[in-house]
Amino acid sequence: MTEAAEIEALVGRSYRHGFVTDIESDTVPPGLDADVIRFISRKKGEPQFLLDWRLKAFRHWLKMREPRWAHVRFEAIDYQAISYYSAPKVDANAPKSLDEVDPKLLATYEKLGVPLHERARLAGVAVDAVFDSVSVATTFKEKLAKAGVIFCSFSDAVRDHPELVEKYLGTVVPYTDNFYATLNSAVFTDGSFVYIPKGVRCPMELSTYFRINAAKTGQFERTLIIAEEGSHVSYLEGCTAPMRDENQLHAAVVELVALDNAKIKYSTVQNWYPGDENGVGGIYNFVTKRGDCRGRNSHISWTQVETGSAITWKYPSCLLRGEGSVGEFYSVATANHFQQADTGTKMIHIGPNTRSTIVSKGISAGHGQNTYRGLVKILPSAHGARNFTQCDSLLMGGECGAHTFPYVEVKNATATVEHEASTSKISEDQLFYCLQRGISQEDAVNMIVSGFCKSVFRELPMEFAVEAQNLLAVTLEGAVG
Amino acid sequence: MLKIENLHVTVGERKVLNGLTLEVPTGEVHAIMGPNGSGKSTLAYALAGRPGYEATQGRVLYDGQDLLALPAEERARAGVFLGFQYPVEIPGVNNVYLLKAALNARRKAAGLTEIDAFEFLEFVRGKMKFMQMDESFLSRGVNESFSGGEKKRNEILQMLVLEPRLALLDETDSGLDIDAMKVVAQGINSLRGPDRSIVLVTHYQRLLDHVRPDRVHVLSRGRIVHSGGPDLALELERRGYDWVLEASAA
Numbered sequence A: 001m002t003e004a005a006e007i008e009a010l011v012g013r014s015y016r017h018g019f020v021t022d023i024e025s026d027t028v029p030p031g032l033d034a035d036v037i038r039f040i041s042r043k044k045g046e047p048q049f050l051l052d053w054r055l056k057a058f059r060h061w062l063k064m065r066e067p068r069w070a071h072v073r074f075e076a077i078d079y080q081a082i083s084y085y086s087a088p089k090v091d092a093n094a095p096k097s098l099d100e101v102d103p104k105l106l107a108t109y110e111k112l113g114v115p116l117h118e119r120a121r122l123a124g125v126a127v128d129a130v131f132d133s134v135s136v137a138t139t140f141k142e143k144l145a146k147a148g149v150i151f152c153s154f155s156d157a158v159r160d161h162p163e164l165v166e167k168y169l170g171t172v173v174p175y176t177d178n179f180y181a182t183l184n185s186a187v188f189t190d191g192s193f194v195y196i197p198k199g200v201r202c203p204m205e206l207s208t209y210f211r212i213n214a215a216k217t218g219q220f221e222r223t224l225i226i227a228e229e230g231s232h233v234s235y236l237e238g239c240t241a242p243m244r245d246e247n248q249l250h251a252a253v254v255e256l257v258a259l260d261n262a263k264i265k266y267s268t269v270q271n272w273y274p275g276d277e278n279g280v281g282g283i284y285n286f287v288t289k290r291g292d293c294r295g296r297n298s299h300i301s302w303t304q305v306e307t308g309s310a311i312t313w314k315y316p317s318c319l320l321r322g323e324g325s326v327g328e329f330y331s332v333a334t335a336n337h338f339q340q341a342d343t344g345t346k347m348i349h350i351g352p353n354t355r356s357t358i359v360s361k362g363i364s365a366g367h368g369q370n371t372y373r374g375l376v377k378i379l380p381s382a383h384g385a386r387n388f389t390q391c392d393s394l395l396m397g398g399e400c401g402a403h404t405f406p407y408v409e410v411k412n413a414t415a416t417v418e419h420e421a422s423t424s425k426i427s428e429d430q431l432f433y434c435l436q437r438g439i440s441q442e443d444a445v446n447m448i449v450s451g452f453c454k455s456v457f458r459e460l461p462m463e464f465a466v467e468a469q470n471l472l473a474v475t476l477e478g479a480v481g
Numbered sequence B: 001m002l003k004i005e006n007l008h009v010t011v012g013e014r015k016v017l018n019g020l021t022l023e024v025p026t027g028e029v030h031a032i033m034g035p036n037g038s039g040k041s042t043l044a045y046a047l048a049g050r051p052g053y054e055a056t057q058g059r060v061l062y063d064g065q066d067l068l069a070l071p072a073e074e075r076a077r078a079g080v081f082l083g084f085q086y087p088v089e090i091p092g093v094n095n096v097y098l099l100k101a102a103l104n105a106r107r108k109a110a111g112l113t114e115i116d117a118f119e120f121l122e123f124v125r126g127k128m129k130f131m132q133m134d135e136s137f138l139s140r141g142v143n144e145s146f147s148g149g150e151k152k153r154n155e156i157l158q159m160l161v162l163e164p165r166l167a168l169l170d171e172t173d174s175g176l177d178i179d180a181m182k183v184v185a186q187g188i189n190s191l192r193g194p195d196r197s198i199v200l201v202t203h204y205q206r207l208l209d210h211v212r213p214d215r216v217h218v219l220s221r222g223r224i225v226h227s228g229g230p231d232l233a234l235e236l237e238r239r240g241y242d243w244v245l246e247a248s249a250a
Helices: A003-010 A034-043 A049-062 A089-093 A105-112 A116-123 A142-147 A154-160 A162-168 A179-187 A426-438 A441-457 A462-476 B040-048 B072-077 B097-109 B117-130 B135-139 B148-164 B178-189 B205-212 B231-239 B242-249
Strands: A024-026 A086-087 A126-131 A134-138 A150-153 A190-196 A206-210 A221-226 A232-240 A247-250 A253-258 A263-271 A282-293 A300-306 A310-315 A316-321 A326-335 A340-349 A355-365 A367-378 A386-396 A401-410 A415-426 B002-011 B014-024 B031-033 B053-062 B078-082 B090-092 B167-172 B195-200 B215-220 B223-228
Touching: A034 A049, A034 A154, A034 A179, A049 A162, A049 A179, A086 A162, A142 A150, A154 A190, A162 A190, A162 A221, A179 A253, A179 A282, A190 A232, A221 A232, A221 A263, A247 A462, A253 A300, A253 B072, A263 A282, A263 A462, A282 A300, A300 A310, A300 A340, A300 A441, A300 A462, A316 A326, A316 A355, A326 A340, A326 A367, A326 A441, A326 A462, A340 A355, A340 A386, A340 A415, A355 A367, A355 A401, A355 A441, A367 A386, A386 A401, A386 A441, A401 B167, A426 B072, A426 B090, A441 B090, A441 B097, B002 B040, B002 B097, B014 B031, B014 B040, B014 B053, B014 B215, B014 B223, B031 B040, B031 B231, B040 B053, B040 B072, B040 B078, B040 B167, B040 B195, B072 B078, B072 B097, B072 B231, B078 B148, B090 B097, B097 B117, B097 B135, B097 B148, B117 B135, B117 B178, B148 B167, B148 B178, B167 B178, B178 B195, B178 B205, B215 B231, B215 B242, B223 B231, B223 B242, B231 B242
Parallel strands: A126 A206, A190 A221, A206 A232, A221 A253, A232 A263, A247 A282, A253 A282, A263 A300, A282 A310, A282 A316, A300 A326, A310 A340, A316 A340, A326 A355, A340 A367, A355 A386, A367 A401, A386 A415, B031 B195, B031 B215, B078 B167, B167 B195
Antiparallel strands: A024 A086, A126 A134, A150 A190, B002 B014, B002 B053, B215 B223
16 A cells, blocks of 8 residues: 555544433524514523624624635635524523433443533543534532632623623724624624633632534524733633434634633544535634733633534634733644634734744644634734744645645834745655554554644643544544455 | 575666575574675665565575565564664654563564563663663654664664564664764674574774674675684775675686
């Protein structure tokens, strides 16, 4: 077998998390108009300000067009064919402990290798599990409450802390921001909310597992994290999805606000259904993530491992406003079979002496297309700003593609901007070297790929780093030879 | 140990080995010498099972087993080791990680349990000391920004850790200064034993001053054209290859 054929066989492993849990959904008929938005808002018992905000977003959205600049191709999405609300019927009486959780749901987590209670207890991780669009179980809430940390579903935050939501919602990603973010602003159903008070180090990693489950239901999550002065939080987001024939739209919005000397570390492992070997099905992952370093020495760090989805369109970014604030972006993105990934970051240097670091590792296999798209913008006010960017691409097989679009705009002569880039293939020499040491081809590929991604993996929290390596191995492993 | 009969090997369109016959008995050290392009590295690669090195005729028996029928990783697990002429860099993968994976693959194939991390570290440290290598080496990437000499030393370290039955060392002596050469030779000699065979592929007599071979073979145009005792290497060093090639052509 030739090297190319071997690698193609190797990456041809099918998706492991393909199954659907049968839980009765309370779903609105497909279609979107102002009434649907009112329905969602009423269903969730929202205050007037939020309904007004949703409707403003909706009216704005009607005037917008989908962006076409990304290096991705897909059939036009019929937004009237999507159902915008779906919730497990138990939601009138949300469970207060795991005992009250639908056992089928718990079984689903088991299959995914996310034993919620085990995981929570052993790892000391609080898990706000989002299943379809409504939070079902929230753990460790009390311990967090003692520290003054608020970690809850977005709906709960709207109910219990409307003043915080009103103050911060849409201040990082305005409802006019872009087509998908605007749609999300109009129709989002749930998500997560985190508030870390002044001077508090969050006593544990906060973790949310997302899952898309009901057919034809677009998932519109909204996450808002606020770190007050001198506070510190690490947030983990991971997700998998069941096997599907139809494309599912996922258009989430994540907003982070870091005030003076606050640090937010946001880590993602994304493993949504990527479609089959022929490019049929899979999730459209059109996400807007942005962090605002609003204070002096604010620090926001994004780490992402993107292995799933048919299409990924995602640019976790940082607005570096406060003097001396720091933005970081560490990314591993894989595109296998017919997956398309167009991902990267924007680092907008506004304040003086702001610093940013970008490390992007793109892996392309099969017919996958992987694009890094990044913007480093130094505004005239950003005296002494510094950026370092490293973009590496790894190609596996001859049918895939890697593309890099680094945009740099420097408007202040005292700034320093560095960019390093490389493109390489897993070489026959490297593979044979490992084989000759008795290591199987599969293990060799994993080893080489892990080595390639090392500088990103080491940014992940420990328990996530292991999971990410396993995930990457599953994504790229397969029948060898 | 190793019995090669009438081996023909093509690489791409090129026929490189043309009916090579060679026997290396257990416990012996043989040197294969020859001019550039005679097929020395091809022989090493073909024996190790490198993809693209296709045996079109002949057979190779390793401990009576059909070596060519095995994929490369199984040959390695069965105790065939190739010390590379140009060891490749694998960025981001720690030396210690590769070594441990390799050793455990070999142990597993031999029906042994995997070695635990503590025991392994003790074992490797001992070997490193013997090879005069710095501790920091373990956490560096495989061959990543190693000098030529460090790479070769690393090959020998791997060999000492894996304790192969048959070691094929492809120009392990090239790129070494005198001190490094001595260390490498010491490593090779330490592996010598009644259960092992070593095949040294080399251009020069230099290494053979330190590792005295039992037999010396001259490879030319894909065949062994002349064999002799250790003194043959000295004679080749003095007289060059032409006299052997002429004699064999006649």
